[in-house]
Structure formats: C-alpha cells, structure tokens
Amino acid sequence: MSTGPNGVGEWPLWEVFTQAPGGKPHEHAGSVHAPDAEIALQNARDVYTRRGEAVSLWVVPSGAIVASAPGDAGPFFDPGNDKPYRHPQFYKTPRGVKVF
Amino acid sequence: MATEAKPAAPTEDPVKLAEFEARCDRGETIEPKDWMPEKYRRQLTRMMSQHAHSEVVGMLPEGNWITRAPNLRRKMCLIAKVQDEGGHGLYIYCGTETLGTDRAELIDQYLYGTAKYSSIFNYPTLTWADIGVIGWLVDGAAIVNQTMLAHASYGPYARAMIRICKEENFHKRQGYELCATLARGTPAQKAMVQDAVNRWWWPSLMMFGPHDTNSPHSADLLRWKVKQKSNDDLRQRFVNLTVPQAQAIGLTLPDPDLKLDQATGDWKFGEIDWSEFNAVIAGNGPMNRERIAARRKAHEEGAWVREAAAAYAAKHQPAAGQAA
Ligand SMILES: [Fe+2]
Ligand SMILES: [Fe+2]
Numbered sequence: 001m002s003t004g005p006n007g008v009g010e011w012p013l014w015e016v017f018t019q020a021p022g023g024k025p026h027e028h029a030g031s032v033h034a035p036d037a038e039i040a041l042q043n044a045r046d047v048y049t050r051r052g053e054a055v056s057l058w059v060v061p062s063g064a065i066v067a068s069a070p071g072d073a074g075p076f077f078d079p080g081n082d083k084p085y086r087h088p089q090f091y092k093t094p095r096g097v098k099v100f
Numbered sequence: 101m102a103t104e105a106k107p108a109a110p111t112e113d114p115v116k117l118a119e120f121e122a123r124c125d126r127g128e129t130i131e132p133k134d135w136m137p138e139k140y141r142r143q144l145t146r147m148m149s150q151h152a153h154s155e156v157v158g159m160l161p162e163g164n165w166i167t168r169a170p171n172l173r174r175k176m177c178l179i180a181k182v183q184d185e186g187g188h189g190l191y192i193y194c195g196t197e198t199l200g201t202d203r204a205e206l207i208d209q210y211l212y213g214t215a216k217y218s219s220i221f222n223y224p225t226l227t228w229a230d231i232g233v234i235g236w237l238v239d240g241a242a243i244v245n246q247t248m249l250a251h252a253s254y255g256p257y258a259r260a261m262i263r264i265c266k267e268e269n270f271h272k273r274q275g276y277e278l279c280a281t282l283a284r285g286t287p288a289q290k291a292m293v294q295d296a297v298n299r300w301w302w303p304s305l306m307m308f309g310p311h312d313t314n315s316p317h318s319a320d321l322l323r324w325k326v327k328q329k330s331n332d333d334l335r336q337r338f339v340n341l342t343v344p345q346a347q348a349i350g351l352t353l354p355d356p357d358l359k360l361d362q363a364t365g366d367w368k369f370g371e372i373d374w375s376e377f378n379a380v381i382a383g384n385g386p387m388n389r390e391r392i393a394a395r396r397k398a399h400e401e402g403a404w405v406r407e408a409a410a411a412y413a414a415k416h417q418p419a420a421g422q423a424a
Contacts, residue, residue: 010203011409011410030194031194033203035406035409035413035414036409050180050183050267051267067133069133070131070133070134070135
C-alpha cells in the first residue's frame with residue numbers, strides 16, 4: 001500500500017477487462033484499486049458491470065502490462081503500413097461482377 | 101508520486117507544443133503516455149478530479165432520502181442511482197490517475213485541501229420532491245455537459261464519459277417521472293414539486309459555470325478540445341431542452357424573463373445571480389460544511405477496512421502487493 005502526503009494509503013491498481021455477451025472479445029473497461037485479486041474482481045464487478053455488461057471479467061495488475069511506446073508508434077507499426085496488397089481493394093475485378 | 105510542482109508558466113518545447121496542438125485540431129485522441137503540455141496535464145487533472153469529487157459528494161443529498169422513499173419501487177431506483185454516482189466517481193478517478201496523480205492524493209486534496217466540486221451539491225434536499233427535481237434538472241444538466249465531454253481530446257476522460265452517459269438517462273428519466281407523478285397528484289404534492297423546481301432551477305443553470313467572458317480556464321480547454329462548446333452554449337441548450345419538459349407536466353420555471361426568441365428558437369432567460377454562485381464556490385453555500393464533514397467522516401471511519409484488507413492481502417497473497 002503506497003502512502004500519500006497525509007498518510008493516506010492506497011491499494012494497488014488493477015486494469016479491468018470485460019467481455020460483453022455474444023462472444024465478443026475482452027475489452028479494457030478501466031481500472032480499480034484493490035488489495036488482492038479476489039477483491040479486485042469484486043470491485044471490478046461492482047464498478048463496471050452493474051447492467052449486465054459482461055459475462056466474463058479479467059483483472060490484471062497494472063504493472064504487469066507491457067505496452068508499446070507512443071514515441072515509436074510509427075516505426076513499430078511500419079511493417080503493417082506499407083503493404084496495400086494485404087487489402088482486398090488492392091485487387092481489380094472485371095466491371096459488373098457483383099460476387100465481390 | 102511526488103506532489104506536482106506548479107510553475108507559473110511552464111516553458112514547453114515549441115515544436116512539440118505545435119505538434120500537440122495540431123493533433124488536437126485534427127480531432128486526434130490524446131492518450132496517457134503521449135507527450136502533452138504540462139498545462140494540459142494540470143488543467144485536466146484539476147477538471148477531472150473536480151468532476152470525480154462531484155460525483156461522489158453528489159451521493160449525499162440523494163442518499164439523505166433513501167430511508168424515506170415513499171415506496172419500494174422508488175427506493176430501489178434511488179439506491180441504484182446513488183450507487184451509479186459512486187461508480188461515476190470511480191470511473192473518473194481511474195481516468196484522472198492516468199495523468200500521473202494517485203487517487204489517494206486526489207481524495208486527499210479534496211478532503212483536506214483546496215480541491216473543489218460542483219456548486220450544486222451544496223444545496224439541501226428539503227422534501228421528497230427534491231429527489232425528482234435533482235434527477236430531472238441536475239442530472240439533465242450533467243447530461244448536456246457530459247455528452248460534450250464524451251468527445252474530449254483526452255482518451256481516458258472521453259471513454260469514462262461515454263460509460264457515464266449511458267447511465268445518466270436512467271437518472272434523468274426516473275427524476276422526471278417522479279416530478280410528473282407529483283405534478284398530477286394532490287394540490288399539496290403539486291405545490292411541493294413546484295417549490296422544489298423553484299429552489300433548484302437557478303442552481304442548475306449555475307452548474308455550467310461562469311459566463312464565457314468570465315471563465316478563466318475556458319480558453320485553454322476549448323483550444324485543446326477538452327471542451328467543444330462554451331459554458332453559455334451548453335446552458336442555452338439545457339434551457340431549450342428543459343422548458344418544454346416543464347410545460348408538458350404543468351410546472352413553471354421561476355424566471356419572469358423566460359421567453360421564446362422566435363428568430364433563433366432559443367428560450368431567453370434572465371440573469372443568473374453570480375454573487376450566490378461565487379459564495380457557494382467560496383465555501384459559503386447552505387451545505388458546504390456539512391458535505392465536507394460527512395465525506396471526511398466516511399473516509400476516516402472506513403480507514404480500518406482499507407487497512408485490514410491490505411494487511412490480509414499482505415499476509416495471504418504477498419505477490420499481489422507487488423503489482424503497483
Ligand atoms: Fe453521475
Ligand atoms: Fe447521475
């Protein structure tokens with residue numbers, strides 16, 4: 001528990017991911033503070049799923065997430081940006097053909 | 101984390117600043133790890149934490165009536181609404197923390213420091229009708245503001261607002277339904293709801309903040325696309341939406357100057373009593389002292405729970421504590 005300027009303690013931070021019904025992928029919803037995984041799950045349920053938004057919940061210690069850095073977003077994602085032939089629009093079909 | 105220094109005029113790298121402002125102009129979303137001017141970080145931390153504090157303190161005036169709700173349906177609605185407001189506070193604290201200040205420190209600034217919250221929650225809830233009027237007018241005004249903020253340039257703020265807006269419609273509708281029910285009830289019930297409207301109308305208009313010409317932070321927030329509309333524009337939108345709703349349930353709004361401008365379609369309204377607004381902001385509203393005392397009491401009396409849970413976690417799952 002970290003301690004604030006006036007001795008105010010704060011529980012560790014957890015990132016919350018919720019899965020909507022219907023086979024959707026888990027999506028980042030926000031974060032909660034909790035002393036342990038069990039309470040993190042309960043807090044996440046109370047904060048992020050009051051209206052049946054989720055059929056599954058993940059909580060992950062925030063410090064465990066490894067993220068790409070915004071500074072090298074350009075070069076890092078480059079390999080995916082210069083290959084237009086990966087998109088169907090790159091290919092021509094004869095005029096009038098509707099199957100595509 | 102260290103308490104944020106407050107340099108009078110942070111000097112920013114002009115190239116980075118220009119790049120940042122161009123991103124805002126293009127409508128791009130700014131994310132936590134992106135470069136941002138210190139002033140953007142500071143203004144947003146102030147604005148978002150103020151918003152979070154408001155959601156939490158907003159639980160008090162309505163919580164005041166939970167035990168006295170007139171029937172089970174209304175009681176369930178009110179508990180759910182008050183719980184939502186607590187959730188809204190948590191969504192926004194979580195967004196604010198991404199700017200680099202711990203929630204513990206934000207709450208500390210609010211309970212024992214100078215952080216502010218919305219002036220509206222410093223008014224008392226005198227009758228049951230106030231619960232309806234708060235949902236209709238106060239949440240109604242919040243929706244107008246938050247719908248704009250759902251497009252804010254800062255990603256975590258915008259996403260919290262989208263989540264909140266989905267829930268606010270329930271808040272407003274349960275309040276309006278309550279008002280409509282009282283308005284077609286006995287003469288005493290109708291008088292009670294009209295009295296509540298009379299007391300809450302002007303404070304609701306004040307929720308949008310000072311006139312644009314008088315709003316110290318507005319220019320930066322507009323330039324950086326945190327806000328997309330000015331205080332006065334939002335206020336006008338709220339009035340335009342609300343007047344027909346009042347008419348539909350046979351209630352009047354306490355403003356002799358209220359009249360429809362045929363040319364613009366706007367409902368023109370009288371001048372707000374800014375001396376009242378300033379007094380409430382300065383801490384001298386009818387309920388300022390009670391509100392902060394109630395929040396401190398709740399926070400301090402809950403300390404043992406936080407400490408016990410942390411001690412339990414340290415004893416049983418030492419790994420969890422290493423996370424943050
Ligand atoms: Fe709210
Ligand atoms: Fe609300």
